[in-house]
Amino acid sequence: MPQPPKKVYKFDIEGKLLAEYNSINEAARDNGITVVNVSSNCNGHTKSSQGFIYSFEPNIKIDMKRKIKHSSNNVECPICNSKLKISKKDGKFHLQKRN
8 A cells, every 4th residue: 555645845945944745746746846856855865956955844954054165255055056155243144145
């Protein structure tokens, strides 16, 4: 007897929940990507798929401190490889997408 499909959650690279799907197939179809891409991301084999994070868990935590590659004030996002500018203000780090 086949297992019922698992819910899939779509997040942006900052961990904000964007969508909820009833199955991997639905998530893949609605986002124009393959079932393999969604499944690989949900199972932790890839960090992201087309700039988004897919998970079987409804809540995720992204530890950017451990994942960011530093190069002076510029960093590269490990999830989507975007170039970011990092600055420190009031004792907190702020990330801003570079043009």
